[in-house]
Amino acid sequence: GENVEQHPSTLSVQEGDSAVIKCTYSDSASNYFPWYKQELGKGPQLIIDIRSNVGEKKDQRIAVTLNKTAKHFSLHITETQPEDSAVYFCAASMGRGSTLGRLYFGRGTQLTVWP
């Protein structure tokens, strides 16, 4: 099956700085790559996603890039704020094919933004 690796496991930045989280995947059949944010005591929530026919996607301070050739994708958060502190998960999916949309998750990155 698919294997998703995520780095770093912890990341500390000063408020206003940028944060970058990187993920790699193993199966070239994967075509959908979501990012989830999990705040303390809550379930993960989708913050941005990208499909394999797109190289980059932005939503205000958040952007995701995808390199299909290298099989890696990254989350970029600019102008970080203390409320960005959370655990972030990347995931990969092969869509509605043989795996029926199953998501494969990375192990998560604990982001801490210091005021």
Next chain:
Amino acid sequence: NAGVTQTPKFQVLKTGQSMTLQCAQDMNHEYMSWYRQDPGMGLRLIHYSVGAGITDQGEVPNGYNVSRSTTEDFPLRLLSAAPSQTSVYFCASSYFGVSGDNEQFFGPGTRLTVL
């Protein structure tokens, strides 16, 4: 819409006891899944269902049973609880988008401790 609901929020069991974690969604999603979250391990898939009457195993199914008699409900049963099943359990539901995306909506989680 209530989204994905889970009960109970907290539970303490003794080794060997059985229990059922409840999950319900009111979004008419066809796909539902159960994950467990352990420190440093990310989200690991236990079981999933692609529709009423259809279930399949994820990567860590041992010790857990599921059934899907309706679209709305997807209970997770622990037949004989073990300390290794101490974890936070998340239920999720999703739809399949036209473009093949698969946004999963997570419940708030159940924190289970097995003594």
